[in-house]
Amino acid sequence: MFGFGLIKGLSVTMRHFIESFVYDRKPWEWFTVDRYDNKWLERHQAVDGKGIFTIQYPEQKRKVPERFRFLPMLVYEETPEEPRCTACGICARVCPPQCIYIERATDDRGRPKAQPSGFWIDAVICMSCGYCAEYCPFDAIKMNQEHETPTTDRDRDMFLDMDHLLVPIQYYAKLHPSDYEAEEAARRAKEEAKRRAAEKRAEKD
Ligand code: SF4
Numbered sequence: 001m002f003g004f005g006l007i008k009g010l011s012v013t014m015r016h017f018i019e020s021f022v023y024d025r026k027p028w029e030w031f032t033v034d035r036y037d038n039k040w041l042e043r044h045q046a047v048d049g050k051g052i053f054t055i056q057y058p059e060q061k062r063k064v065p066e067r068f069r070f071l072p073m074l075v076y077e078e079t080p081e082e083p084r085c086t087a088c089g090i091c092a093r094v095c096p097p098q099c100i101y102i103e104r105a106t107d108d109r110g111r112p113k114a115q116p117s118g119f120w121i122d123a124v125i126c127m128s129c130g131y132c133a134e135y136c137p138f139d140a141i142k143m144n145q146e147h148e149t150p151t152t153d154r155d156r157d158m159f160l161d162m163d164h165l166l167v168p169i170q171y172y173a174k175l176h177p178s179d180y181e182a183e184e185a186a187r188r189a190k191e192e193a194k195r196r197a198a199e200k201r202a203e204k205d
């Protein structure tokens with residue numbers, strides 16, 4: 001029927017308008033309920049949430065999904081002086097826009113060490129593809145979710161060095177719990193397999 005789609009669309013808008021008063025803008029709560037409270041945020045973000053879908057940014061911030069990624073970060077276990085990164089350079093090679101720069105550390109005798117002395121990412125160029133994290137054989141580079149990076153000087157603040165990139169493993173585990181658990185399980189399985197192989201070799205000898 002001519003105009004049916006228009007009426008249907010307007011009825012959806014009207015339904016949301018009315019629901020916003022039933023679920024959110026309850027006039028009898030206007031002076032008693034804190035609208036920046038976390039319960040409101042959770043309700044707004046729920047898949048089956050009703051009423052107002054807007055968030056009071058920047059007082060409230062949308063919770064991003066676990067898979068959300070923005071810029072890379074470098075993971076360390078105990079201290080920032082001992083990152084997982086071995087400076088192998090694979091991430092820099094696979095990075096499509098070529099925005100990763102790595103400098104390998106050397107020991108007292110000038111021999112190369114499996115560690116970076118410098119690691120930079122040009123965040124202006126990075127396109128958040130996550131290839132670096134996917135290809136890293138040491139689970140050393142992961143994707144951060146911090147996406148509010150306003151600056152007045154992008155040359156100074158968006159060329160990220162190790163001070164900006166290094167994060168403890170606990171930070172990564174909190175951001176990406178499923179990936180972290182899967183990686184840890186794989187690591188444990190690999191260590192167990194190695195231990196068994198060593199035991200078998202010892203038995204043969
Ligand atoms: S982050 Fe990973 S892939 Fe990149 S240099 Fe370090 S160990 Fe190699």
Ligand code: SF4
Pocket residue numbers: 072094095096097098099100121125126127128129130131132133
């Ligand atoms: S996320 Fe993609 S573009 Fe950004 S540094 Fe990693 S590989 Fe390069």
